[in-house]
Amino acid sequence: DSGVTQTPKHLITATGQRVTLRCSPRSGDLSVYWYQQSLDQGLQFLIQYYNGEERAKGNILERFSAQQFPDLHSELNLSSLELGDSALYFCASSVGVSGYNEKLFFGSGTQLSVL
Amino acid sequence: AQTVTQSQPEMSVQEAETVTLSCTYDTSESDYYLFWYKQPPSRQMILVIRQEAYKQQNATENRFSVNFQKAAKSFSLKISDSQLGDAAMYFCAYRGTNTGNQFYFGTGTSLTVIP
Numbered sequence A: 001d002s003g004v005t006q007t008p009k010h011l012i013t014a015t016g017q018r019v020t021l022r023c024s025p026r027s028g029d030l031s032v033y034w035y036q037q038s039l040d041q042g043l044q045f046l047i048q049y050y051n052g053e054e055r056a057k058g059n060i061l062e063r064f065s066a067q068q069f070p071d072l073h074s075e076l077n078l079s080s081l082e083l084g085d086s087a088l089y090f091c092a093s094s095v096g097v098s099g100y101n102e103k104l105f106f107g108s109g110t111q112l113s114v115l
Numbered sequence B: 001a002q003t004v005t006q007s008q009p010e011m012s013v014q015e016a017e018t019v020t021l022s023c024t025y026d027t028s029e030s031d032y033y034l035f036w037y038k039q040p041p042s043r044q045m046i047l048v049i050r051q052e053a054y055k056q057q058n059a060t061e062n063r064f065s066v067n068f069q070k071a072a073k074s075f076s077l078k079i080s081d082s083q084l085g086d087a088a089m090y091f092c093a094y095r096g097t098n099t100g101n102q103f104y105f106g107t108g109t110s111l112t113v114i115p
Helices: none
Strands: A005-007 A010-013 A019-024 A031-037 A044-050 A053-057 A064-068 A074-078 A087-094 A110-114 B003-005 B010-014 B019-021 B024-026 B032-039 B046-052 B064-069 B074-079 B088-096 B103-105 B109-114
Touching (some): A019 A110, A044 B103, B003 B088, B003 B103, B032 B064, B046 B074
Antiparallel strands (some): A019 A074, B003 B024, B064 B074, B088 B109
16 A cells, blocks of 8 residues: 555546546655556656645646645546546655655556546 | 656566566756656556665665666666566656656556466
8 A cells, every 4th residue: 555545446427527536645745746647558747746836747738737735635627528538547646855765656546437 | 858768668578587677768967766666457556666876786676676877877677586476567767856856757668477
């Protein structure tokens, strides 16, 4: 168990809908990352938050948004869903201190299926 | 942005044999960290091993070891005495100290273990 909790594990929805994915980082970790993994693809970095503030943005679509709350949990909102958004969405956390020899711990992912 | 390249989409190894997975990266930083993550069929991302760039000694974790060649920007993973449970997708990752704590992942190598 990595200590990173993601809910829900599975999500089935229809095109055009909006969903919210939730992530609780490991205790003590201030940084949260979101990644998208499509079928047989690598990990695409979406966005990173550190202590409530956006730190880095990757290939995140405008239809997607995220935030990190004061209790450090994070939510990834996906709207106007398309078939191509079907993927495994990972949340990961780390201590988040620059230069610190830290590891990235992953949650078990949310499998999103858009029908 | 830093790039991480895994040039072997697929590899196979006989059970009990040794296999080496390749990874190269591009960076202008002198201090950074390198990782290998394993993603078994369960799709959970598991940290296998990590290497600090300032350390000349190659990291080792039981049957897993790395060959870190800093000048060549190469970071290969050697799995000794391969077991059926080693079958998975393996991702190489890079984290710099001046890149906002971002982790950059390669596209992965799918390892098959033949009984």
